[in-house]
Amino acid sequence: MKYIFGPVASRRFGMSLGIDLSPDKKRCNFDCIYCELEPAKPVDIYDNPPSVDEIFKEVKNAVDEFEFDVLTITSNGEPTLYPYLNELIDKLKTLNKKLLILSNSSTINDKEIQNALKKLDIVKLSLDSVNEKTFKKIDRPSKSVNLQNIINGIIEFRKIYEGELIIEILVVKGINDKEEEFKKLNDVLAKIKPDRVDISTIDRPPAYKVEGVSVERLFKLSENIKNQNVFIPTRDKINYKIENLTKEELLNTLKKRPFSESDVKNIFDEHTQKIFNDLLKENVLEEVWVGGIKFYKAYV
């Protein structure tokens, strides 16, 4: 199969069957320093695109063969550069599967792209920094990409999009790992109003010599992101802890910031987990599902 990969178990979206819109080479208008693909000069145009029918035929066969939660449109690069994306999405919709796209946000200011993406169930857009200098350093975009257009585009898209909008911030050591960066991101996120904010770091060796930060640092930085469903994928117990909260303190915390199921398991100490379970029994907590992740928040 040329365009299909998986299904793979993803911590962020469940079991995902991937569609790679650029299997033969990297086609991206960014050249992120954390990219796992070979470095390549950013391009704005998709050369020699395959036909929608060619891709769809493979997807249809794979959908009949595999079980999965979500069909993920992705690329060795940026999937919204594929020129027939709108037509492809219309065909994929006929399969009646949950559809997700992973985009770097570069084209979201384009109305045609917005109209195509709004038909999807989940849209994940990256926003590593809202500071021009940092953005250029980390994402290394092509000259045609403008950060302010991206921010405005995401805000506008949110207004017309009724599905689940997820913003992803990928943190690189020494570049966008400062509190100040996250305070500014928080201001922009308040305007965007996404359904979920994923904060992650490098966990596989990238093409350039850069490093990720610890999961504890991600949690610390996430304290700057207020009133959002923040999700930090974690595998095991970690050293960042929420400890010895009283019932009132935990309730107040959960009013201001929802916690994911894995946060409850991995970062609440035993005492706080017990209080949390009491609150659950008292029915004062609401369960909210976003893109396959369960969050708990207190009714206000």
Ligand code: SF4
């Ligand atoms: S947007 Fe994705 S594919 Fe493109 S350079 Fe960045 S990490 Fe690589």
